[in-house]
Amino acid sequence: MNKSESLYQEAITVMPGGVNSPVRAFNGVGGTPLFIESADGAYIYDVDGKAYIDYVGSWGPMILGHNNPNIASAVYKAMKHGLSFGAPTAMEVKLAELVTEIMPSIEMLRMVNSGTEATMSAIRVARGFTGRDKIIKFEGCYHGHADYLLVKAGSGALTFGNPTSPGVPADFVKHTLVCNYNDLESVKQAFEQYPDEIACIIIEPVAGNMNCVPAKPEFLQGLRTLCDQYGALLIIDEVMTGFRVALGGAQDYYNIRPDLTCLGKIIGGGMPVGAFGGRADIMQQLAPTGPIYQAGTLSGNPIAMAAGYECLTQLTQTGVYEQLNELTEMLCNGLRQVAQEYNIPMVINNVGAMFGIFFTNRPEVVTYQDVMSSDVELFKKFYHYMLDNGVYFAPSAFEAGFMSLAHTEEEINHTIDTTRNFFATL
Numbered sequence: 001m002n003k004s005e006s007l008y009q010e011a012i013t014v015m016p017g018g019v020n021s022p023v024r025a026f027n028g029v030g031g032t033p034l035f036i037e038s039a040d041g042a043y044i045y046d047v048d049g050k051a052y053i054d055y056v057g058s059w060g061p062m063i064l065g066h067n068n069p070n071i072a073s074a075v076y077k078a079m080k081h082g083l084s085f086g087a088p089t090a091m092e093v094k095l096a097e098l099v100t101e102i103m104p105s106i107e108m109l110r111m112v113n114s115g116t117e118a119t120m121s122a123i124r125v126a127r128g129f130t131g132r133d134k135i136i137k138f139e140g141c142y143h144g145h146a147d148y149l150l151v152k153a154g155s156g157a158l159t160f161g162n163p164t165s166p167g168v169p170a171d172f173v174k175h176t177l178v179c180n181y182n183d184l185e186s187v188k189q190a191f192e193q194y195p196d197e198i199a200c201i202i203i204e205p206v207a208g209n210m211n212c213v214p215a216k217p218e219f220l221q222g223l224r225t226l227c228d229q230y231g232a233l234l235i236i237d238e239v240m241t242g243f244r245v246a247l248g249g250a251q252d253y254y255n256i257r258p259d260l261t262c263l264g265k266i267i268g269g270g271m272p273v274g275a276f277g278g279r280a281d282i283m284q285q286l287a288p289t290g291p292i293y294q295a296g297t298l299s300g301n302p303i304a305m306a307a308g309y310e311c312l313t314q315l316t317q318t319g320v321y322e323q324l325n326e327l328t329e330m331l332c333n334g335l336r337q338v339a340q341e342y343n344i345p346m347v348i349n350n351v352g353a354m355f356g357i358f359f360t361n362r363p364e365v366v367t368y369q370d371v372m373s374s375d376v377e378l379f380k381k382f383y384h385y386m387l388d389n390g391v392y393f394a395p396s397a398f399e400a401g402f403m404s405l406a407h408t409e410e411e412i413n414h415t416i417d418t419t420r421n422f423f424a425t426l
């Protein structure tokens with residue numbers, strides 16, 4: 001038994017599945033999760049001393065690569081002044097100003113501690129502001145684990161959702177309508193059925209929780225138009241895409257202005273930070289300026305703010321996104337080429353520094369059904385071959401891959417060569 005295996009045996013006795021967040025447990029691919037000791041640049045190192053090229057990047061935040069020296073020194077510097085005050089600080093203002101500069105649709109924002117809090121709070125604001133209860137989400141999109149967002153489509157074209165988790169009362173999801181991703185008609189039907197009752201649409205502009213499925217530009221524009229027509233708010237959940245598919249996020253990439261935006265992951269540079277923000281007239285409705293309640297003991301934590309500010313500052317330098325795009329293209333094109341050489345049915349979607357590998361016979365992956373056509377058994381084999389050979393992808397066929405600025409041609413070539421070797425075994 002290696003050290004990861006023995007730690008896992010210990011962990012499962014004190015933590016459900018041995019983990020603090022389910023997908024880490026390797027349930028999607030089988031086997032024992034790696035226990036990580038350290039990480040640097042494009043690599044993570046497990047407790048057995050083995051190095052892996054990391055395409056998980058802590059599920060998104062580590063876009064500069066691991067252990068970025070400037071973030072580390074910003075954190076040390078902040079730490080010396082105290083860990084938490086529960087009172088306003090200058091760094092909160094600096095980070096908020098920087099975010100509003102980078103994403104002009106965000107006129108005002110509030111910091112929280114996770115993506116889950118960001119989406120949950122944004123939806124409360126949307127409901128409070130519009131005085132309406134119903135929300136629209138899309139099948140295959142994940143927006144954190146608030147009760148009324150843990151929903152899947154029921155039967156029938158237009159449906160109220162069904163809870164996807166025990167512990168979520170059916171009553172709590174009765175205001176959640178589930179529509180089909182990249183299918184504007186399903187959203188039109190929802191608005192026609194409930195013209196005055198829908199508070200907001202929430203969407204992942206590039207769905208990263210069904211691997212990687214970009215929205216069609218005309219679909220997103222159509223959502224904007226429908227929201228305007230029916231007086232609903234458009235919430236773009238950029239927890240994953242913000243500062244990743246472009247500096248200004250997917251809203252910049254697609255040139256679409258949401259009413260509210262949710263942020264997480266990169267905004268904290270590796271520390272636990274989320275944020276939600278948007279139109280000032282909406283955000284002013286939050287307590288203490290308005291009646292809609294939202295709060296947090298550790299929100300705007302000074303260490304986390306320092307890390308986030310340093311991370312975003314580095315991302316504003318010229319050439320950063322060109323480099324990220326180039327690296328991602330290099331990897332994806334290389335993988336497409338070896339799949340072709342070996343006649344492996346495979347589709348790769350990529351936008352900015354985000355990509356998804358699908359083993360599917362379909363010519364493209366645009367819908368939830370396309371995603372579900374993936375050959376999960378083949379993915380599992382691929383996954384473990386790559387892992388054995390030092391490449392760490394997300395342990396699930398339904399999670400996106402993330403590029404960082406610390407990846408170079410060397411890591412990318414190793415990934416492509418290892419994939420070629422895997423295909424040769426089939």
Ligand code: PMP
Binds near residue numbers: 115119238264
């Ligand atoms: N929204 C999106 C789009 C996400 O990808 C995630 C997490 N992967 C969340 C919300 C929830 O964020 P957190 O895990 O920080 O609560």
